[in-house]
Amino acid sequence: MQGLLKGAFGDRVSFSPAVLEAHGRDEGYPEARPVDAVVFAESAEDVEKLIRLANEEGFSVIPFGAGTSIEGHLIPVERPAVSLDLSRMNRILEVRPEDFVAVVEPGVTREELNRRLRSHGLFFPVDPGANATLGGMAATNASGTTTVRYGGMRANVLALEAVMATGERVRFGRPVRKTSAGYDLKDLLIGSEGTLGVITKLYVKLHPLPARVHALRVFFESIEDAAGAAYALMGAGLPVARLELVDDQALRAVNRYLEKDYPERPALFIEFHSSTEAALAAEREVALELIEEFSPLEVAAARTPEEQKAQWEARHQAYWALVHLFPGRKYAITDTAVPLSKLPELIAYAREQMEALGLEGSILGHVGDGNFHTIVAVGEEDYPKAEAYVERLVERALELEGTISGEHGVGLRKRRYMVREHGPALEWMRRLKAVFDPKGILNPGKILP
Ligand SMILES: Cc1cc2nc3c(=O)[nH]c(=O)nc-3n(C[C@H](O)[C@H](O)[C@H](O)COP(=O)(O)OP(=O)(O)OC[C@H]3O[C@@H](n4cnc5c(N)ncnc54)[C@H](O)[C@@H]3O)c2cc1C
Incomplete structure (x- = not known):
């Protein structure tokens, strides 16, 4: 297999032990197993070529984005296993501000996309904390702190192109806000963890940067009070843009890790996005009235962009702070x-x-x-x-x-x-996998027990 891959991909394939090891682990699964080769795709044609070779030679292919997943998605199960690293397919192909659409390759990271969009007054909202690739985020149907307002990947990927297990490249969906035209295979590919196709292009939905932003931290006596207050805010239909729970232990870890002095009590971190100051003030007032029912110990506001950035950095770093603790x-x-x-x-x-x-x-x-x-x-x-x-x-x-x-x-x-979750529906998932990938070459052993 080595000679074949070398002949097909030249210096875009690696067999270096450190590279094989780094592609057979993730950020959370307790085991790692090196893959047998890593191909760094630079174009959709590279992806097609690798999948055709996999069909002929019978090796498996594990797509790799930024490697930030945490459930063992990238660990090889069947041998030989080739990791298909898509991080070099990182071009933002088009930004169409008039349609609120961007067209990107799968290796573009969400932070890079947002840097590029800022000058257009737009942003891409899905925010899993880690600086993941858009391809990896689509493949895991990622979501994050802003999903409560803007939705996760299924809501924010309008169309995509993927190389299927046969080696054919197919577009699924259209870059429109709604469609009723047939089965939604775009949404089937989203969340399929690299087991049904390799995503090579995405048409993503953009949003205007909010004109007014206000963030709050509310600290409570107990985690039950914090959870109750969160439910009350949602029940009132308030259009919160972020509504996150951070418990006392996480805040203890964050205080040490980031040298902060947040009260070490269960807290809600909240954010509102509005188009006018008056609307923002009204939403904040209703929220504070609802929260009052749960006897908050302290309410702190983050008004400036710097204060808001610090608040969300504390939330996003909580996992690493705990690892450090x-x-x-x-x-x-x-x-x-x-x-x-x-x-x-x-x-x-x-x-x-x-x-x-x-x-x-x-x-x-x-x-x-x-x-x-x-x-x-x-x-x-x-x-x-x-x-x-x-x-x-x-x-x-x-x-x-x-x-x-x-x-x-x-x-x-x-x-x-x-x-236990799906019962008989699991058998229909198995049948789907067999239709999309009859030889079982795409990330085998994942999702289906
Ligand atoms: C500290 C921390 C916090 C996190 N918080 C969140 C969170 O809030 N929300 C959340 O959703 N996730 C979260 N995650 C998990 C992770 O960031 C997401 O799952 C992310 O979407 C993975 O993207 P990636 O580019 O790193 O993909 P990878 O880890 O490289 O791959 C993930 C899966 O997608 C497949 N894949 C990758 N690229 C493609 C492609 N182009 N085509 C087809 N399949 C592909 C892979 O085969 C694999 O199965 C967190 C992780 C960490 C470490």
């Missing part, structure tokens, strides 16, 4: 989402179970979407306890009509819960 430990991260009214109940259960199992960790996340993460940090010998905790939380979320993954995806780690 508990050096050398292993982490188990949950990603459940439940119907909004069930959120306070599941958060209380998460806290109770963490205490019952004697685990140290933190609860934080996108509560405006009914989605939150718990991160437990354990020593090697306590890892089974962390797994038991994840199992309990997943079970309870499913009982509450929730999902095992609000945004991180399935990868390897969550495959074992798929049958």
Whole structure:
């Protein structure tokens, strides 16, 4: 295989042990396994060529964006396995401000796109914290802090082009705001974790930068009060742009890591986007009235862009701050989402179970979407306890009509819960996989148990 890939891709293929190792790991899965080769695609033609070779030679192909996924999406299961690194396909092909559309290659990162859009007064809202690629974000149906207002990847990718397992390049969808023309295969490719096709181009939806922004931090006595207040804000139909829960443990970690002095109490980090100062003031007033019912301990405002940037940096760095607080430990991260009214109940259960199992960790996340993460940090010998905790939380979320993954995806780690979530629908997913990828060359072993 080495000679064949070398002949086809020249210096765009690597067999260096460090490169093979770096492409067989991610940011959260506890195991890593080096891949057998890494091809750095520079064009859609490179992708087509690799997929055709995979068909002829029978190796598997694992698309790779920025490598920030956390559920084992990139770890090879079947041999030989070639990682297809798309980070060099990083051209912003077109910005069409008049249509609020940009056309990008899959290796463009969200930060790079937003830098380019600023001069047009536009932005791309999906914000998973990590500086992921647009291709990787589409493949995991990523979302983030602004999803409560602007939606996740399915809502913000209008059309895409992908190389299918046959090696054909196909466009799915049209760059329009709505369509009723046939089966929505664009949305099927989104969230398919590289198992149905390799995304080579995306038409993404842009939004005007908000004219007025106001951010708040509200600290509470208990996490139950914080969760209750979040539900009250959503229940009132307030158009919050961000509504994040950050617990006392996460704030303790952030204070140490970023040298901040936030009160170490459960908090809601909130942001409003409006077109006028009057509308912003009215929304803030209603929000504060609703929050008052939950006896907040302190309310702090972030008015300037610098203060707002600092507030959201604290939220985005919370995971790394926790890793820093508990050096050398292993982490188990949950990603459940439940119907909004069930959120306070599941958060209380998460806290109770963490205490019952004697685990140290933190609860934080996108509560405006009914989605939150718990991160437990354990020593090697306590890892089974962390797994038991994840199992309990997943079970309870499913009982509450929730999902095992609000945004991180399935990868390897969550495959074992798929049958419990989907039941007979899982068999239809298997049939789909067989239609799209009959030889099983695209990221085999992921999603489907
Ligand atoms: C600190 C931290 C915080 C995070 N917070 C969030 C969050 O709030 N929300 C969230 O959604 N995620 C979050 N994540 C997870 C991660 O950032 C997302 O899953 C992200 O979308 C992965 O993008 P990537 O470019 O790194 O893709 P990779 O990790 O490289 O790949 C992810 C998957 O997509 C496939 N893939 C990559 N590119 C393509 C392509 N062009 N075509 C087809 N398949 C492809 C891969 O095969 C793999 O299955 C977080 C991760 C970290 C480390």
